Each structure stands twice: as C-alpha cells, then as structure tokens.
Amino acid sequence: MIIFVIIELQKFNFLNTHVLEKIIKFWSIIFLIVTLDIIFELIFGFNSIGFVSEYPGRIASFFGDELIVGSFYHFFGLIFIGYLLNKKYPQHLILIIGILIILISFMIGERANFLRMFISIFLILFLLLKINFFKKLISILVIMIIIIFTISVNDNLKIRYYSQLKSIYTLNGIEKYFKKSQYGAHQNTAFQIFKNHKLFGVGMKNFRDESKKEIYENTEYKKNDIRQATHPHQIHLELLSETGLIGYLSFFILILFSIYFSLKNYIKNRDPIQLSTIIFLFTSLFPLLPSGSIFSTYYGGIFWFNYALMLSFNRKFKS
Structure with a gap:
C-alpha cells in the first residue's frame, strides 16, 4: 500500500504540477482553519464544534478524544511555510508567521511534537529567509521569553512542560x-x-x-x-x-x-x-x-x- 501511494504521488506531481499547487493551497487553507480552531479552544476551553480535551494542558481541536493535532500541525505547518516561501511572501511576514506557528504548537501541549516543530521551523527560517542573522536570533529569544512567561502563568502548561519533566534535570534524570x-x-x-x-x-x-x-x-x-x-x-x-x-x-x-x-x-x-x-x-x-x-x-x-x-x-x- 505504501509503495502504491509513493508511485501514484510521483506520477501525480510529475504530470499535474498546477493541480498539486492547488491542492497545497487547499491544505494551507485547512491549516489556517485548524489554527483558528486551536486559538478558539485556547480561549474558551472547547473547540468550535464543542470538542473538549480530557487532559488539562492538551488541545483536542477537531480530533476530539484523539489528541493528535500536534502531529497534524507539524506536517501541515511546514507545508504552509513552504507554500509562503514558494509564493515569495514578504520575508519578515514569513518570520512572524513562523514564530506564531511555533508558539501555537507549544500551546497545543504535545511536548514531542512541539520540539519537532520548533527545530523544523528554526531550520527552514534560518536556511531560507534572507534576513539579518541578528534578527533571527532576536526572534528565537522572543519565542523563549514568551514560552517561559506562559509556563509561569498557566498552571496546566506548567504541569505539562515543567512539573512532569523536572526529574529529567536531576542526576540520572x-x-x-x-x-x-x-x-x-x-x-x-x-x-x-x-x-x-x-x-x-x-x-x-x-x-x-x-x-x-x-x-x-x-x-x-x-x-x-x-x-x-x-x-x-x-x-x-x-x-x-x-x-x-x-x-x-x-x-x-x-x-x-x-x-x-x-x-x-x-x-x-x-x-x-x-x-x-x-x-x-x-x-x-x-x-x-x-x-x-x-x-x-x-x-x-x-x-x-x-x-x-x-x-x-x-x-x-x-x-
């Protein structure tokens, strides 16, 4: 089955460049809809169609009791950034969007997928954006400050990102x-x-x-x-x-x-x-x-x- 998907997608990309571009544009729209839904859930405690996460500090979004929105966000977030770069959107706008994607991934509460997202966006922005290196470093510093502040004021995220992990920072942690x-x-x-x-x-x-x-x-x-x-x-x-x-x-x-x-x-x-x-x-x-x-x-x-x-x-x- 996997081999079949690989072969068919290769044929599709090779023969239907413009159709694939439209599909990626559609994926980008879906990604933005999910992003808005995540923000909605962060504000109100439930998503736009009423799903509620059973675990404090975790976001469900449209996936309900399957807490997998973090892996969705990782894949489609990278595709979205790639789409913006392909379309030659302003570099500083892409930088700001990249920062927001990292922060939203953090707020989702899936620690492993947040780390993957952070490293992924970091690599793409540093490799592809033609922006002053100092500005890129400032952006990373801003992200870290916001994350530390959020953990300090949000009890659920403090448990997810600090209390449940603090033993790691001890001897043989x-x-x-x-x-x-x-x-x-x-x-x-x-x-x-x-x-x-x-x-x-x-x-x-x-x-x-x-x-x-x-x-x-x-x-x-x-x-x-x-x-x-x-x-x-x-x-x-x-x-x-x-x-x-x-x-x-x-x-x-x-x-x-x-x-x-x-x-x-x-x-x-x-x-x-x-x-x-x-x-x-x-x-x-x-x-x-x-x-x-x-x-x-x-x-x-x-x-x-x-x-x-x-x-x-x-x-x-x-x-």
Missing part, C-alpha cells in the same frame, strides 16, 4: 523519568523483545501481543502493569522489536538514500516545499522522543505520505 512513565514501560518492553528476537523481530504489528507476555515484566518500571500497547511509542524501538536488525537497517538505508537524493534535487531546484518534507522526515526520526506507530496509526500515515511527497519532487524535476 532521564532514566528516572522513563522508569516512572508509561512510555518507559513500553520502550523497555520493546527493547527486551528486540534482545530476544534480534535479527527479524516479532513481526510487524505484533508488539501488542508480545508485550503482554510475563517474560517482559520488569518491576523497576512503575507502569509495568500497563506496558502492553499497540506499539512502543518510539519509532526506533518499534522497528527493532518488530522487524529486528535486518528490518531496522533496511529501513534506514532506504531513508538515508531517499534523503540524499532529495537533498541533491533540492540543491538543484530549490523548492521550499521539498525542503519542508525533508526536514519533517528528519525530525520525525529523532531518537528518545515518543511517537506514533510508523506501521499504523495516523502518525504513520502522515510519515509515509510526507515521504512520498518528498520523493515526488525528485521525479518532477528529473532532467
């Missing part, structure tokens, strides 16, 4: 944090599964069945009793536990070659949207950060669609 969290229980189980099935793993989408077995109990992890899940919430450990070293190395050889040829094409043709897809792919694969499943879930769908879109530009501009 990362290890302590993971041993107390459900993510830690998932990821420890995935690593144990990998150690028992090093070459080929337990098979795609089989973590959900393997993780409940008694041999993976580890009382060092506080949430050990809820270690079972559909996936281990970390791409690298998902690949290692379900496909083993063979699958893991095959995946990253594919990804690295794809990024190499896409960067080569970008350097030749300078399409900001392709750079946005490259950066999205790069930040989606950060180690340690929690993530959705790459083989299923909404997160995986966005990941592979972005991958197909990135490759489609290579075919589009091939000489």
Whole structure:
C-alpha cells in the first residue's frame, strides 16, 4: 500500500504540477482553519464544534478524544511555510508567521511534537529567509521569553512542560523519568523483545501481543502493569522489536538514500516545499522522543505520505 501511494504521488506531481499547487493551497487553507480552531479552544476551553480535551494542558481541536493535532500541525505547518516561501511572501511576514506557528504548537501541549516543530521551523527560517542573522536570533529569544512567561502563568502548561519533566534535570534524570512513565514501560518492553528476537523481530504489528507476555515484566518500571500497547511509542524501538536488525537497517538505508537524493534535487531546484518534507522526515526520526506507530496509526500515515511527497519532487524535476 505504501509503495502504491509513493508511485501514484510521483506520477501525480510529475504530470499535474498546477493541480498539486492547488491542492497545497487547499491544505494551507485547512491549516489556517485548524489554527483558528486551536486559538478558539485556547480561549474558551472547547473547540468550535464543542470538542473538549480530557487532559488539562492538551488541545483536542477537531480530533476530539484523539489528541493528535500536534502531529497534524507539524506536517501541515511546514507545508504552509513552504507554500509562503514558494509564493515569495514578504520575508519578515514569513518570520512572524513562523514564530506564531511555533508558539501555537507549544500551546497545543504535545511536548514531542512541539520540539519537532520548533527545530523544523528554526531550520527552514534560518536556511531560507534572507534576513539579518541578528534578527533571527532576536526572534528565537522572543519565542523563549514568551514560552517561559506562559509556563509561569498557566498552571496546566506548567504541569505539562515543567512539573512532569523536572526529574529529567536531576542526576540520572532521564532514566528516572522513563522508569516512572508509561512510555518507559513500553520502550523497555520493546527493547527486551528486540534482545530476544534480534535479527527479524516479532513481526510487524505484533508488539501488542508480545508485550503482554510475563517474560517482559520488569518491576523497576512503575507502569509495568500497563506496558502492553499497540506499539512502543518510539519509532526506533518499534522497528527493532518488530522487524529486528535486518528490518531496522533496511529501513534506514532506504531513508538515508531517499534523503540524499532529495537533498541533491533540492540543491538543484530549490523548492521550499521539498525542503519542508525533508526536514519533517528528519525530525520525525529523532531518537528518545515518543511517537506514533510508523506501521499504523495516523502518525504513520502522515510519515509515509510526507515521504512520498518528498520523493515526488525528485521525479518532477528529473532532467
């Protein structure tokens, strides 16, 4: 299915340049609608059609009880910035919009996706905007000041971004944090599964069945009793536990070659949207950060669609 999407999107981009441009414009409009809805929810505590997040400090928007708007915002935010750069909007306006996107991503309350968004927008703006370097640094400083101030006055965000993470900043903090969290229980189980099935793993989408077995109990992890899940919430450990070293190395050889040829094409043709897809792919694969499943879930769908879109530009501009 993934291969079919890649091939068809390559054909579509190659043969229907103007149609793809209209689609990206439509995506940009959707992104702006979701942005307004997020702001609405931040002000009123519910979104424009009445959805309410069950978790303080998290925004639901149109996704209801599926708290996935952060990954949506990461992908479409980068596409939107790429679209503005393609259309030659004023550089200072794009800088301001980039700052606002980062701040809204922060307010959504999805920590991992906020970090990915921050790094992604930072890379795009610093690489593509022809604005004084000092102004770019001032912009980063402004973002940090606003974030620190917001955390200090908003109790829910203080819990999300400080109280729940403060153990990380102590001696052996990362290890302590993971041993107390459900993510830690998932990821420890995935690593144990990998150690028992090093070459080929337990098979795609089989973590959900393997993780409940008694041999993976580890009382060092506080949430050990809820270690079972559909996936281990970390791409690298998902690949290692379900496909083993063979699958893991095959995946990253594919990804690295794809990024190499896409960067080569970008350097030749300078399409900001392709750079946005490259950066999205790069930040989606950060180690340690929690993530959705790459083989299923909404997160995986966005990941592979972005991958197909990135490759489609290579075919589009091939000489």
